[in-house]
Amino acid sequence: MTLTGDLVHLRALEPEDADAFWRWHHDPEAMRWMTTSYPESLAQLRKRFVDLPPNSYERCSFAITTTAESRLIGCVVLRDATPEVGRATLDIYLGEKDTWNKGYATEALRLLCRWAFNDMRLTAIELTVVADNDPARHLYRKLGFVEEGRRRESFRRDGQLHDAIIMSLLAREFID
Ligand SMILES: CC(C)(COP(=O)(O)OP(=O)(O)OC[C@H]1O[C@@H](n2cnc3c(N)ncnc32)[C@H](O)[C@@H]1OP(=O)(O)O)[C@@H](O)C(=O)NCCC(=O)NCCS
Numbered sequence: 001m002t003l004t005g006d007l008v009h010l011r012a013l014e015p016e017d018a019d020a021f022w023r024w025h026h027d028p029e030a031m032r033w034m035t036t037s038y039p040e041s042l043a044q045l046r047k048r049f050v051d052l053p054p055n056s057y058e059r060c061s062f063a064i065t066t067t068a069e070s071r072l073i074g075c076v077v078l079r080d081a082t083p084e085v086g087r088a089t090l091d092i093y094l095g096e097k098d099t100w101n102k103g104y105a106t107e108a109l110r111l112l113c114r115w116a117f118n119d120m121r122l123t124a125i126e127l128t129v130v131a132d133n134d135p136a137r138h139l140y141r142k143l144g145f146v147e148e149g150r151r152r153e154s155f156r157r158d159g160q161l162h163d164a165i166i167m168s169l170l171a172r173e174f175i176d
Pocket residue numbers: 029030031033034074092093094095099100101102103104105106107128129130133134135136138139142
């Protein structure tokens with residue numbers, strides 16, 4: 001199953017995608033507002049991509065590729081879905097910085113939310129965004145996400161603490 005739009009295509013991750021992810025993980029600008037963990041070697045990351053579990057209701061990861069050139073540019077994940085409520089958590093990033101501000105993430109999120117609400121039958125999608133990440137907050141608001149709360153000083157980068165904003169989108173609020 002793939003999701004196709006005019007600008008981007010969402011497909012399952014492949015082992016061959018590992019090297020691009022490793023490069024993105026070492027780009028301080030792309031990772032600036034992302035939660036990062038301890039260093040992972042290219043060999044470890046490649047192995048992880050070979051052993052990826054199948055996508056499922058609980059966790060579904062998509063590679064974002066350009067429709068025109070099938071170029072891998074980023075990743076979007078829906079995780080921790082709860083069947084009782086139908087709510088899942090979203091993460092997105094575009095590792096290829098030359099593709100920023102061209103509408104790719106807007107379309108990727110529209111494709112994903114449409115599928116999640118119509119086919120997965122989710123009722124809500126939530127996410128956490130660092131308060132200083134203005135482009136991401138603008139993007140989420142544009143799709144209808146609203147702020148639910150603030151985790152004060154819960155994100156640390158380069159020794160500085162930043163607030164994180166919790167946002168959610170109810171199915172009926174989605175601006176498609
Ligand atoms: C955030 C991110 C996913 C956006 O992807 P993108 O493809 O550039 O997004 P789009 O082009 O679809 O939309 C970006 C919007 O932000 C706006 N924007 C850009 N810089 C901005 C700023 N400093 N302040 C406010 N809005 C800004 C753009 O104008 C555009 O809005 P518009 O369509 O109304 O004009 C991408 O920049 C990214 O991956 N960043 C690094 C990782 C990250 O921060 N991920 C999110 C973690 S919560």
